[in-house]
Amino acid sequence: MTAHHAAPHDAAPNDPTRTDRQVTVRFAATTGGSGPLTRDQDNMIRCVRRDAPEQINKESVWPVPPGATLAAGLEALRALVERHESLRTSFPPGFGPDGFPDSQVVHGSGRFAVTVVEAGGLDDRELDALAAESGRADVAVPVELTAVPRIRFTLLADGPELLRLVAVVCHAGADAAATDLLIQDWYALAAGKELPPVTAPTPIQIAAAERGRRAAAR
Template identity: 40%
Template sequence: MNSAAGEDPMEPHPPRTVTVSYAGGDERRGPLTMGQANMIRCILRDDPEHINNHDVWTVPPGADEDDVVDALRTLAERHEGLRTTFPHAPGTAPVEQVVAGEGAFTVTVLDHAEFPEESARSAESAARAARAGRFALDREFPLRISLLTLRGVPVHIALASSHAVTDGSALAVLREEFHALLAGGELPAPAALAPLDLAAEEASPTGKRKSEASLRYWERIIRTEPQEMFAEPRAAGADGRARQLTLR
């Protein structure tokens, strides 16, 4: 395909933003889970490029932009975590979470006449770039989503995510569900507890006993096991910024 005079086929067209609305969920509010509280401390302290997550999802052939948007909307409506923000005053850490019943998020469409490199690498670069900058925990949708297209045809989703809401395992679940939706499948009810339900379980007498037993176990391990920590050469496959840390 010949490009117009003066047009670089390797450069993406100007980004286009699509606003995706969702509705129908339950609006809820409550305390943080222990995991959320711990991760939020890291988010407020650490380099965003280190603490944020990213992932790349392949869009299967035959899916158009509307199909992708509908699948992403379904994920937001399905998972309370994706509709959760953490209100707090400046200079303080959140102590509660709020689940929205309705709202909106954006998808940035990056259309290419040709990809400057293999398409998955372009998507990986876009996802890594989206990790920069702290998520605004009190108001920002926890996924920064870009849709990479080739002359209008969806090819990859590149996204960065807030670690307050998703870890690597959660992103893998979202990826599987995204593909299932685009394949026309029906998703079963989520297997994991919603964060607010987990927080309630942690606050129950049984949950408190489990937490106290875990703390006693790890206190014993930390007090009695040998402690050695040292840096080794960069891990295989690292991108030059990550280093491998060994704890013995």
């Protein structure tokens, strides 16, 4: 993982003393490609384009393993994005008059930004309140269909110590069941565990199977 640190900037309007920074995480997976949309992707994209971000995005605070470091947390996020193709999938504009996407692209490599908030000196109650506030503020910001991943991460840290992880998930990136799986994988990775290979069908494989069934039914 290669991390680049941007200059700190004011983060919370109601807390002018708090600063955060952006860390760029680079990923390089072994798979990539492109293909048509699945039916579920088509439906979710229509919702994303039609509804307000607050109706599409969902915030949550993910558990952090005891003793986890900030470096381990960033490394786990890199590994999580490399592990799951759905997190590396973008939807470029289509050629129709409204630009509605007609394909999905799985990126083999790329980068994404993680917000790191220095939260040393806060007790557990204050950390929980800060994490909840960060999630609520981030929910109102649209998640671009052309960007990866369609999850935004904010890490609360005390120097090298990781304290909290706040995630805002766009429904076009993961539904509730998929998010639960991502949380489990994240926790294991952040704890230094190795995970077995993913065996579930990829979005591109699902789209190909759907097209095959439609062709067979004609």
